[in-house]
Amino acid sequence: MTALLEPRVTLKQGGGGRAMRTLIEKLFVRDFAELPFDGVGVGAMDDGAAIRIGDEWLVITTDSHVIHPVFFPGGDIGRLSICGTVNDLAMMGATRVLGLTCSVILEEGFSIESLQAIQRSMVAACREANAPVVTGDTKVMGRGELDGIVINTCGIGLTRTLIRDNSLRAGDRIIVTGSIGEHGLAVMALRHGIEIEADLVSDVAPLNALIASLLPRGTITAMKDPTRGGVSSALHEMASKSRVGIVLEEPAVPVTAAVRAIGEMLGIDPLHVANEGKALIGVHAEDAEELLALLHAHPLGRNAAMIGTCVTERPGSVILDTGFGRRLLSEPDGEPLPRIC
Amino acid sequence: MIEVNGWTATVDFWGVRKQVLLNIVDEPVSPGDYILNHVGFAIRRIPPEAVAETMALYETLLQDDGDDLMTNDVRSEIAGTS
Amino acid sequence: MNELQFRDPKLARSIAASMERMLDEIGRPVAVMHVCGSHEQAIARFGLRSLFPKALDVIMGPGCPVCVTDVPEVDEGVVLAGQGVTIATFGDMLRVPGTVKSLADAKASGGHVEIVYSPRQAVELARSTKEEVVLFATGFETTAVATAAVILDDPPPNFSVLSAHKYIPPVMEIVAEMPESRIEGFLAAGHAAAITGWGVFEAFVERHNVPVVVAGFEPNDILAGLAELVELVRRKTPRVVNMFPRCVSREGNIPAQTQLWRVFRPTGGRWRGIAHVPNGNLRLRDEFAHIDARKRFTIDLPSLWDYAPPQFAGQCICGEIMSGIRNPRDCKLFNRECVPENPIGACMVSNEGTCKIWHLYGGVPDLEASA
Numbered sequence: 001m002t003a004l005l006e007p008r009v010t011l012k013q014g015g016g017g018r019a020m021r022t023l024i025e026k027l028f029v030r031d032f033a034e035l036p037f038d039g040v041g042v043g044a045m046d047d048g049a050a051i052r053i054g055d056e057w058l059v060i061t062t063d064s065h066v067i068h069p070v071f072f073p074g075g076d077i078g079r080l081s082i083c084g085t086v087n088d089l090a091m092m093g094a095t096r097v098l099g100l101t102c103s104v105i106l107e108e109g110f111s112i113e114s115l116q117a118i119q120r121s122m123v124a125a126c127r128e129a130n131a132p133v134v135t136g137d138t139k140v141m142g143r144g145e146l147d148g149i150v151i152n153t154c155g156i157g158l159t160r161t162l163i164r165d166n167s168l169r170a171g172d173r174i175i176v177t178g179s180i181g182e183h184g185l186a187v188m189a190l191r192h193g194i195e196i197e198a199d200l201v202s203d204v205a206p207l208n209a210l211i212a213s214l215l216p217r218g219t220i221t222a223m224k225d226p227t228r229g230g231v232s233s234a235l236h237e238m239a240s241k242s243r244v245g246i247v248l249e250e251p252a253v254p255v256t257a258a259v260r261a262i263g264e265m266l267g268i269d270p271l272h273v274a275n276e277g278k279a280l281i282g283v284h285a286e287d288a289e290e291l292l293a294l295l296h297a298h299p300l301g302r303n304a305a306m307i308g309t310c311v312t313e314r315p316g317s318v319i320l321d322t323g324f325g326r327r328l329l330s331e332p333d334g335e336p337l338p339r340i341c
Numbered sequence: 342m343i344e345v346n347g348w349t350a351t352v353d354f355w356g357v358r359k360q361v362l363l364n365i366v367d368e369p370v371s372p373g374d375y376i377l378n379h380v381g382f383a384i385r386r387i388p389p390e391a392v393a394e395t396m397a398l399y400e401t402l403l404q405d406d407g408d409d410l411m412t413n414d415v416r417s418e419i420a421g422t423s
Numbered sequence: 424m425n426e427l428q429f430r431d432p433k434l435a436r437s438i439a440a441s442m443e444r445m446l447d448e449i450g451r452p453v454a455v456m457h458v459c460g461s462h463e464q465a466i467a468r469f470g471l472r473s474l475f476p477k478a479l480d481v482i483m484g485p486g487c488p489v490c491v492t493d494v495p496e497v498d499e500g501v502v503l504a505g506q507g508v509t510i511a512t513f514g515d516m517l518r519v520p521g522t523v524k525s526l527a528d529a530k531a532s533g534g535h536v537e538i539v540y541s542p543r544q545a546v547e548l549a550r551s552t553k554e555e556v557v558l559f560a561t562g563f564e565t566t567a568v569a570t571a572a573v574i575l576d577d578p579p580p581n582f583s584v585l586s587a588h589k590y591i592p593p594v595m596e597i598v599a600e601m602p603e604s605r606i607e608g609f610l611a612a613g614h615a616a617a618i619t620g621w622g623v624f625e626a627f628v629e630r631h632n633v634p635v636v637v638a639g640f641e642p643n644d645i646l647a648g649l650a651e652l653v654e655l656v657r658r659k660t661p662r663v664v665n666m667f668p669r670c671v672s673r674e675g676n677i678p679a680q681t682q683l684w685r686v687f688r689p690t691g692g693r694w695r696g697i698a699h700v701p702n703g704n705l706r707l708r709d710e711f712a713h714i715d716a717r718k719r720f721t722i723d724l725p726s727l728w729d730y731a732p733p734q735f736a737g738q739c740i741c742g743e744i745m746s747g748i749r750n751p752r753d754c755k756l757f758n759r760e761c762v763p764e765n766p767i768g769a770c771m772v773s774n775e776g777t778c779k780i781w782h783l784y785g786g787v788p789d790l791e792a793s794a
Contacts, residue, residue, distance in 0.1 A: 008531060010527070010531055011527070011531070012527075012764060018764060019764040022764075192538060192539075192540055193539075193540075193544055193547070200357075257355055257356035257357075258356060258357050260355060261354050261355035261356055261357040262357060264354075264355065265354065265357075265359070266540070267464075267774060269468075320470065321470075322468070322469045322470045323432045323469075324432050324435050324469045324470050324471055324473075324474060324642055325469070325470030325471060325472065325473030325474050326470050326473055327467065327470040327472075327473070328783065330782075330783035333762075333763040333764050362543060362572065364572040364575075364576060364682070365568050365569070365571075365572050365676065365678060365679040365682055366676075366678070366679075367672075367675075367676035367677065367678060367679065377614070377617055377670045379565050379566065379568075379569065379614055380540065380541040380542065380543075380562075380566055380569045381540065381541030381542075381543050381544070381569070382541070382543075382568070382569045382572060384565065384568065384614070384617055384618060384676060384679060385617045385670050385671075385676060387669050387670060388669070391668050391669035391670075392669050394668045394669065395429075395639075395644075395666075395667070395668060395669050398647065398651075398666055398668070399434065399438065399643065399647050402438055402441050402647055402650045402651065402654070403437055403438070403441055
């Protein structure tokens, strides 16, 4: 194993791109995937795992949340930790959340007032998602041993229809449930001290009710939430696992004026940054309009748009049609950094 | 350019308001002006007539293609917007 | 002002068609060079290469300030970060390899390295702390002007500058004089010319008998700039044409030039992988020695050189790529040992580096041609 990895972990291995996937595949997945397990397991590297129980699937997922700053426009680490896990369940079809766990690790000296605000925000998000926290754990570490607060949540849910991220077929259309890039750029603008006055807040929201409204149609072929690494990373993963190419129509991708402007300013492509309240949905071409209409009827889906098509050419690639010409869309490698000129 | 306050100014950048510094801009600016921004500094006041000048330059490149329908179409668009 | 007219795909196709006709008339392939990472960035982002006529070869020159920052300059930043000062720099610089380490490596092993978006932000960082803050300043004259402005604006005593700023006009001379060069025209960067003025290129055109066109960064600015360049080649009339009049004048931005040259002096120095460029580096004048990190600190460079240099560094051909002589496909390391996650040459690091941009295309610059 030593030959496969650098001696020390670097930040780019947490950026949601290829470096992170390599680390996970080489270090964790390979050996764990060999252990006997009947269902969708760690080897699938999907949003969660699924175990067959009678005529339903039990979906399990876990996610640790660290974010700097802890409070950001539109949310905080508490809301993020609930929504992230609820959404991972929803992406596999488990829109009914049976229960969530919540582990909090705190740094000595963390403000109790902040902690209370985070806890209130978690409760509010739980109500929104109709998802109860049913057990938890708290640890405190010495000053400097971690940065403020880490929250891990784990969720379980049930579904009759299991949705995967590897089942796109050529001809399928790709729908995004709303405008992209808001979470990532709101946090990045704040983190890099970019002084701007704009209506830009994180989109962090639980998607399970929105997804539940689509499921009875049975037309969804694949689904993924474009969190770290953004739409680009999620589409690359779906394309590669499904062995199709995806043609993405850039002019059709919904982007707010604020996101476009800040992206231009920082030299960061909104397709590369995190969303915390959006889903990418694959659907048979003939059902796409109907699904889009259903999305438009829901407040979280009113800006949904058809943005791409699956093709047989260049499996695993995402081809971006800019309106001027076509090029391959890049996959982010590590945290996007603002550029110089 | 929304507001000028000494060496700093508030500008509207595609709908986002941002502060820029005026230490190195080439000529005095006032609200309503367009500027070229680089790493948080205004480096040039863009004369309003210069935009039309750019579009006219584009047009000279297209001038030999009088019978090209798309070119005519584009040319009338330029005329309409500048 | 309506930016959309500079991004109208229909107008773009029309300009491309005009260019095609001009090249038909010339009757042979034409190679031109742009010297600005922002041009390559826009060409890449909008997929403009698929619109370029086949007979037009648009070569990317040494226009990425991050890529040409030399190894010893990165080393200076890395050593300073290890000496307990805070290094403030632009995001692109973080992963650029030095002799043994990048600034990102220095950060991972405990050094203080902060990303800033503007030189002004580095000054604010210095005001907010008692620690020494060093702005590791990279970029061409456009960015150097911003650095000059903060130096002249009474920065706090714990602020200093490690200048790796570069000046573009001298390197164009170097490229034009390279014997292998087949460049018939240069597309000059609009932002830099906004400072220096387009007049700065007149003597260059005189000396080398090749046209220079100043162009902006919107897709149609670039296409129109290239079309004008091809037209000048067709008519065999080398001269300077300003296709970016909304931002560039003949004399440029005089107050900015005054501040630039008050703070900096041009001096010869190496550009990574390219050559020694006479007057290509911008260093602080003696008057500002108290703000010059090279004078304020003893930078113990040899402490780095106890380590063996990385295994593949010798095989990197970034320099020839930046000079427009070879392209990434000619490099043995490209997309094998050298990838953005583990860059060997600086061209694979910066978003404006040719190798990084080609990598993003899956190793091909033009999807239509390769499909």
